[in-house]
Amino acid sequence: MRYSLTSRIQGALIGGLLGQSLATTKDEEAFYCYCAVQGIYSLLESRGEFDLEQYNKFQQQDCNLDIPDDLMLLNLISATLPIALFFHENHFKLRENLLVIIKDYNHPLLRDAVLSVCYLISQSLNDKINPNTLISEINYFIGKTTTVLPEKLQQVNNLIAKNTGYFELQNCLDKENNISNIIAAAFYCFITTKEDFRLTCLRAIKNQRNSAVCGAIAGVISGAYNSIAGIPITWHLGLDEAKLAQWGLTSFSQVVKLADALVTLWSGAYHVLPQPIAQEVEPDLLSPLEAIAAPYIIRLR
Numbered sequence: 001m002r003y004s005l006t007s008r009i010q011g012a013l014i015g016g017l018l019g020q021s022l023a024t025t026k027d028e029e030a031f032y033c034y035c036a037v038q039g040i041y042s043l044l045e046s047r048g049e050f051d052l053e054q055y056n057k058f059q060q061q062d063c064n065l066d067i068p069d070d071l072m073l074l075n076l077i078s079a080t081l082p083i084a085l086f087f088h089e090n091h092f093k094l095r096e097n098l099l100v101i102i103k104d105y106n107h108p109l110l111r112d113a114v115l116s117v118c119y120l121i122s123q124s125l126n127d128k129i130n131p132n133t134l135i136s137e138i139n140y141f142i143g144k145t146t147t148v149l150p151e152k153l154q155q156v157n158n159l160i161a162k163n164t165g166y167f168e169l170q171n172c173l174d175k176e177n178n179i180s181n182i183i184a185a186a187f188y189c190f191i192t193t194k195e196d197f198r199l200t201c202l203r204a205i206k207n208q209r210n211s212a213v214c215g216a217i218a219g220v221i222s223g224a225y226n227s228i229a230g231i232p233i234t235w236h237l238g239l240d241e242a243k244l245a246q247w248g249l250t251s252f253s254q255v256v257k258l259a260d261a262l263v264t265l266w267s268g269a270y271h272v273l274p275q276p277i278a279q280e281v282e283p284d285l286l287s288p289l290e291a292i293a294a295p296y297i298i299r300l301r
Helices: 005-021 035-045 052-062 069-086 091-105 108-125 134-142 149-161 166-172 179-192 197-204 211-226 241-245 252-266
Strands: none
Touching: 005 069, 005 108, 005 197, 005 211, 005 241, 005 252, 035 069, 035 252, 069 091, 069 108, 069 179, 069 211, 069 252, 091 108, 108 134, 108 149, 108 179, 108 211, 134 149, 149 166, 149 179, 166 179, 179 197, 179 211, 197 211
C-alpha cells in the first residue's frame, strides 16, 4: 500500500472535518456531531466489539429526528464512520454492523446512502478503488433496494465516462436538494480527482444544493484514500480549537493518537485505555509487552 492504515484513518477524520468547515463561515450555524470520535472511544473501551447500547446513548444526545434529511445524513455518516474504519477489511461485518445502526430510521434512501459512503471509505482504506467496477460493487453491497440511488450513481458514472464537467453534472441532476444528489455529487468529485484531496473538496463545496454535507462526505472518502499526507499541511495545521471542539477534540495531535490507538486495537493488540474525550489521549496507549503476537510475526486477529 502507498500509505499506512494509520495515516489513512487520520486522513479520514481530518478530511471530514475540513470538507465541512471549508463550506461553513463563522456567521453560519453549522451542524456538527460528536458521534465519530465517541464511536471510536466506544470501540476502544469494548476491545473492538460494537456496543449498540452504548452507541444509542450518545446517538440520542446528538441526534434530532426533526432535522432535515441532509443533516440527518451527515449525522449518520459521522456515527457510522468508526464502524467503516474498524471493519474496513471485512465487508460482511461492516454491512452487518451498519444495518444494526440504521435499522430504526425507516428511511430506505438514508440506508443506501450510508452503505454507499461507508463502502467507499472501506475501499479507500484498502486502496482498492477501481472505477470500472465500483458501481457494481456498491450495488452489491447495498443489496436489494427500491431507491433511486443505484441508478443515480450509474448515471454519474456514465457522465464521468463522457468527461462531463462538474457544473454540467449538476444540471443533469434533479433540482431538489435530496440525499441521492448529495451522494452523486460527492461521488463525482472523488472519482474524477481521486489523487487530489484539495481539488476534490474545493469542487464538492461548490455543490449548489448543499455544500457542507457534500464537502464533508467527499472529504472523508478522499482523506481515507489520500491519507493525512495528501492533505495540504496549511489546511490541517490551520484547524483552530473551536473547529476541533465541534468534533469533541482538543488538538490536532489528539486525532493522531486516536488513530494510532484504533489501528493498534484493529491489528490484534489489547489493553488499549482510552481517555475521556475532553482530555488528551496519552502517548503510550499500548506497552510493547502487551502485543498478542511475537515481534515481526504476522498472525490472524
